[in-house]
């Protein structure tokens with residue numbers, strides 16, 4: 056892996072971190088980016104904007120200044136022409152950076168509200184040059200508190216956007232009552248129990264919450280989300296627990312979280328289980344992360360993947376109980392069968 060940026064003049068040689076910003080139509084993506092641009096101090100940001108249709112309105116709505124380079128993709132939905140327009144735009148951006156025409160510390164990709172994030176994320180793994188030069192930071196999904204329930208009922212892609220999220224930003228909570236908000240939070244949590252949820256009012260959220268979070272790095276931390284963060288003023292972010300009952304599969308959202316828990320596992324057996332799981336169901340596994348305890352090593356075995364792209368790495372040793380936890384955000388998985396198979400990998 057390349058070193059982190061240490062010298063301003065070398066910044067273009069380090070991998071360019073990219074944040075994918077998704078969320079259904081009108082969720083508040085442009086508002087959030089504008090807040091970031093207004094409060095951005097010194098970082099040079101390239102933004103790829105994608106609008107479904109011939110005229111790119113979002114690009115025009117963004118507040119530009121000299122530290123911002125905006126690339127507009129307006130030729131249809133980015134997920135439909137993924138191998139073409141997005142890949143080409145990324146290559147062009149890298150060429151501009153190489154030629155010194157623009158320096159970028161960071162890339163934001165705002166998808167159209169109708170885009171399924173899966174092919175977009177995969178584009179960053181498929182092309183060799185992009186894989187080497189651009190580093191996926193996180194998928195951030197904005198959720199419109201007012202409309203999300205209807206959107207989930209009517210548009211499959213809305214669940215996919217939530218399922219893919221590393222972090223979720225709840226918008227427009229100022230316009231709904233507490234009961235409605237709890238329904239929204241429970242429904243989000245049923246689809247994705249892994250992503251932390253933050254609340255933003257008119258895009259006001261410190262950038263550290265959604266930028267540079269390294270969600271695609273193999274890391275030790277894994278928890279199942281039990282609450283959400285509320286930022287009434289941006290200096291003061293509080294964690295709040297859900298008062299609503301945690302729901303798992305009560306709605307007909309195709310996408311849901313599957314949680315596998317066990318004690319110490321046999322490394323060969325869990326390796327074979329993961330291989331079979333990814334081979335058979337990779338297409339239906341949007342995101343998965345696990346911290347596993349294997350009997351042959353004191354360290355945590357970290358597993359992390361998107362569809363069929365999977366990585367394993369040893370992290371720091373366990374402190375306290377040696378417990379294995381694997382969370383899969385996916386659809387149509389034969390959960391009971393897989394749970395039994397997972398438990399059969401326990402070290403005897």
Ligand SMILES: Nc1nc2c(ncn2[C@@H]2O[C@H](COP(=O)(O)OP(=O)(O)OP(=O)(O)O)[C@@H](O)[C@H]2O)c(=O)[nH]1
Pocket residue numbers: 078079080081082083084085086087113167168226227228229230255256257258
């Ligand atoms: N009440 C309220 N309105 C908000 C909030 N965040 C955004 N909005 C409004 O929601 C509308 C849509 O916001 P945008 O930022 O354009 O949403 P978008 O996701 O970029 O929209 P598309 O590009 O069409 O998908 C705008 O009128 C915003 O002012 C919020 O937290 N509260």
